[in-house]
Amino acid sequence: MIIVTGAAGFIGSCLVSKLNDEGYFDLILVDDFSDPGQNKNFEGKRYSKLVDREDFIEWIRSNHLHIQFIFHLGARTDTTEFDYEVLNRLNLEYTKQVWNACVEFGLPLVYASSAATYGLGEEGYEDDENKLDRLKPLNPYGESKNEFDKWALTQERKPYFWVGLKFFNVYGPNEYHKDRMASVIFHTYRNIKETGKMKLFQSHRPDFKDGEQMRDFVYVKDVTEVLYFFMHHRKDSGIYNLGSGKARTFYDLASATFRSAELQPDITFIPTPEDIREKYQYFTEAKMDKLWSIGYHKPFHTLEEGVDDYVRNYLIPGKYL
Structure with a gap:
């Protein structure tokens, strides 16, 4: 089984289409499925089960032996959201739970970070993990994403393969x-x-x-190609830019x-x-050398x-x- 969180959303639903096109149908779609407008995004797609995001961590514990890969793309993505409690709960603490479950059960993980972490670009737009502490996001959303990136790098226990992708303007x-x-x-x-x-x-x-x-x-079809690449690459863990x-x-x-x-x-x-x-x-402007250096060469x-x-x-x- 392949897990896609945020599967009713923009990038998540496009990834489900990409996986279907590549012959993957045993998909577990995770999201808050209460918005009928979003649910249109996965109509007509092939998958095995819908799991509510509130039940997902417990669901992993019961089904981890059957999981092949986790794409954690679900998040509160509104850059004008100033409720820190909401962003802390959905973007930071929830992602920590997904990460820890991947560590516990030996599962590979790709999660969504954001170019919002770069702020005004005072430190440039190079995906240099040594610069995370110096970045100055412009809003709480960007802060929540940068806080998780920093947390991930400081963990002694990490998934055997993990990648954080800093999406630019998709x-x-x-x-x-x-x-x-x-x-x-x-x-x-x-x-x-x-x-x-x-x-x-x-x-x-x-x-x-x-x-x-x-x-x-960056066009979403290019984004899903990179996500698919990492599902098969499974080495060179770290944080990468994903822009054009x-x-x-x-x-x-x-x-x-x-x-x-x-x-x-x-x-x-x-x-x-x-x-x-x-x-x-x-x-x-994303500096993309890091992705090219590990063997991704498809043109955008x-x-x-x-x-x-x-x-x-x-x-x-x-x-x-």
Whole structure:
């Protein structure tokens, strides 16, 4: 059996599709399945059982002999969440329980970290484990992810194979339920459909023009390829970046979305809200050398390729992956 937590969510459900495509059907899907909107993400997929996240740790104890691999992708991912108790419970303490169960029963683990741990990038974007103590996340979500990464590295007892993946700006199908936390591509397409236009944040720094703030956008299909790689690699444990390795502007992203919808770009700019202006990231770019160095060589989608596939094959027809 292969476990996928967060299986009703964006990346988790796309991973379930990837595993099905590769012939894996004995899957245990773990999540809070109370949101009907999210549950559409795994409709039509093949799996063995749904397990509520509150029952999962005990379920491992009863079924560990049959588990081959655990992908722990479930988390509270709202970067505007300021309830530390919620983030501590779901992102930190829960992941510690999963980790300890993997140690106890000899199970391999891949878990989701985040590029939010890098903050404004004062220390750069290199997945150097020696720098974790110096990182300055901009929000409680990023703090919760960095705290777990630091905790994992200090443990004397670790799973025989484990990887933490720092996801950068992931986009793609199955994010319909994410509302404000969905990708800018999703919001651009929705705005184009409703108004024919898109509004991006102005720049409030002299070294960046409006719309030229940059992010490392990575297509979810590339993310699931890397997850699948680690399921078979099972060596070189540690913390890795997972982005495209190339920063692109929000203007590039919005323009590509217009083109994929076969429309001329109509992009205007609005002030960045003052409550996030001081903590707004103007640049992120994953350093990917560490992943390449252990033998991963599949090319990633360019921004234009990923956006085109997403818009034409999923957003326009309203399909799920």
